[in-house]
Structure formats: C-alpha cells, structure tokens
Amino acid sequence: MRRFLKFISMTAAAVLAAAAVYAVVTLPPRALAPSPPPSDGRLVWGAYHVHSTRSDGSGSLDEIAAAAARAGLHFVVFTDHSDATHVDAPVYRSGVLCIDAPELSTQSGHLVALNLQRPSAYPLAGEARDVIEDIHRLGGWAVAAHPESPRPELRWRAPGVRLDGFEWLNVDSEWRAHSAWRLLGAGLRTFIRAPETIASLFEATRVPARPNGMADGEQMFSLAALDAHARFGSDSNGARRGAALHLPPLRGGGEAF
Numbered sequence: 001m002r003r004f005l006k007f008i009s010m011t012a013a014a015v016l017a018a019a020a021v022y023a024v025v026t027l028p029p030r031a032l033a034p035s036p037p038p039s040d041g042r043l044v045w046g047a048y049h050v051h052s053t054r055s056d057g058s059g060s061l062d063e064i065a066a067a068a069a070r071a072g073l074h075f076v077v078f079t080d081h082s083d084a085t086h087v088d089a090p091v092y093r094s095g096v097l098c099i100d101a102p103e104l105s106t107q108s109g110h111l112v113a114l115n116l117q118r119p120s121a122y123p124l125a126g127e128a129r130d131v132i133e134d135i136h137r138l139g140g141w142a143v144a145a146h147p148e149s150p151r152p153e154l155r156w157r158a159p160g161v162r163l164d165g166f167e168w169l170n171v172d173s174e175w176r177a178h179s180a181w182r183l184l185g186a187g188l189r190t191f192i193r194a195p196e197t198i199a200s201l202f203e204a205t206r207v208p209a210r211p212n213g214m215a216d217g218e219q220m221f222s223l224a225a226l227d228a229h230a231r232f233g234s235d236s237n238g239a240r241r242g243a244a245l246h247l248p249p250l251r252g253g254g255e256a257f
Contacts, residue, residue: 020188023191028193031196046076048224052064055082061093066093076096080102084123085119085120086119103145111145113141113143115139118138142162143166146170149172167222171228
C-alpha cells in the first residue's frame with residue numbers, strides 16, 4: 001500500500017512539474033507598453049461591456065470602478081443583463097465615469113442599449129426590430145452584442161434591421177472558439193502572465209467587417225467588447241446565478257481587468 005501511495009504521489013508530482021514547464025515554455029511574450037497618450041484630453045481610455053454582481057459578474061460597481069481607476073481608465077460601460085426598466089444615470093466612482101447600458105435579450109440575439117435617456121416603462125424583449133425601435137424611442141443606440149458568437153443562441157440573427165453599432169471584437173466569443181486543450185493550457189499560463197495569455201486567444205482574422213446579414217451601405221460604429229463574466233451556471237440572459245471564479249482577478253496597474 002505504501003509503495004502504491006508513493007507511486008501515486010510521484011506520478012502527481014511529475015504531472016504537475018510537466019504542466020509547470022509546459023506553461024513556462026509556451027508563455028506568450030510580454031505586452032509592449034503603449035505610447036503615452038496626449039495630455040490635452042483628446043484621448044480617453046475605457047472598458048466597454050462589463051458585467052457586475054447585478055447580473056453574472058463577480059465584482060460590484062464600486063470594486064470594478066476602483067480596479068478601472070488603478071488601471072488608468074477614464075470610463076467603464078456596464079452592460080448587465082436587464083430589461084431596461086431601471087437604468088442608472090452616469091456617475092463617477094473612484095474618479096471613473098460609470099455608464100449604465102443594459103444588455104437586452106431579443107428573439108434574434110442580444111442588444112446593448114447605449115445612451116438611454118430614461119428607463120423604459122415596460123420590459124424590453126421580443127422581436128429585435130421592436131426592441132430596437134424602443135431603444136431609439138428612448139434616445140438610445142442599439143448595438144449588436146457578440147454577433148458572431150460560436151454559441152448559435154448568442155449570435156445575431158436579424159438581418160435587415162437598423163442597427164446603430166456592433167461588436168467587432170468580443171472576448172467572450174474569442175475564448176469559446178478554441179478547443180478544451182488550448183483553453184487548459186491557457187488556464188495554466190494565466191497564473192503567470194494573465195493579460196498576454198488572454199490576448200493570445202484573440203484571432204482578428206475571424207472578426208467580420210460587419211455582422212452577418214448587414215447591408216454594405218448601412219452606416220454603423222463598431223466596438224471592442226470585454227464581455228467580462230465570472231459566474232458558472234448563469235443562462236445566456238444572466239438570470240441564473242452560480243459560483244464566481246475570479247480569474248484573472250480585478251487588478252489595476254495594467255496587470256488585469
């Protein structure tokens with residue numbers, strides 16, 4: 001029995017050592033430091049499409065804003081899953097402008113409602129065309145969230161409707177496109193060099209010029225989305241709550257966010 005336990009412990013130690021060596025050898029290069037932004041206020045830094053504990057994120061509004069301040073960001077756009085019947089007015093937290101832009105569920109995919117001037121008097125859901133009309137009626141802009149997600153139920157499926165913008169990059173969609181083995185390796189490397197490892201999963205060649213079915217002549221703006229989630233067991237609408245995994249944790253100083 002002792003020999004068997006010793007064999008098991010030695011095997012486990014060898015596997016862990018091999019995993020550690022693999023993670024170190026396959027580390028992505030360190031991120032380059034960006035050029036200092038102009039000091040005349042022409043350029044601002046921010047994070048778009050962030051979920052908090054109000055839906056399927058793991059950090060509170062104050063915790064996320066504090067992390068954003070440590071990272072040198074000027075604004076955060078919170079996109080918690082909602083029906084737009086409650087929308088917070090823009091407010092500064094830890095010196096960071098916090099903007100509420102609910103992520104709405106339609107029959108054809110998710111929409112982020114930017115710039116709503118007031119909450120809706122009734123829940124926004126149902127046909128995508130009707131939800132977009134309501135967003136415009138409330139003074140907002142309709143943005144197609146994760147339009148090319150590998151999960152069919154999350155893709156944008158309403159060609160021919162009038163969108164104001166779309167997410168040309170979505171981090172949540174990027175990691176879903178990789179195999180379990182690659183994600184396992186990335187998980188190991190995350191403990192050593194988290195931001196660079198996450199960025200290594202992005203494949204810009206897969207990003208379309210515009211969402212599927214959008215007419216070439218339609219004028220839209222595009223956004224790069226974090227789509228930060230942290231809860232297991234949440235459904236595609238962020239309704240069911242589950243356990244939270246802080247990986248990587250909310251930190252500032254350019255380390256992770």
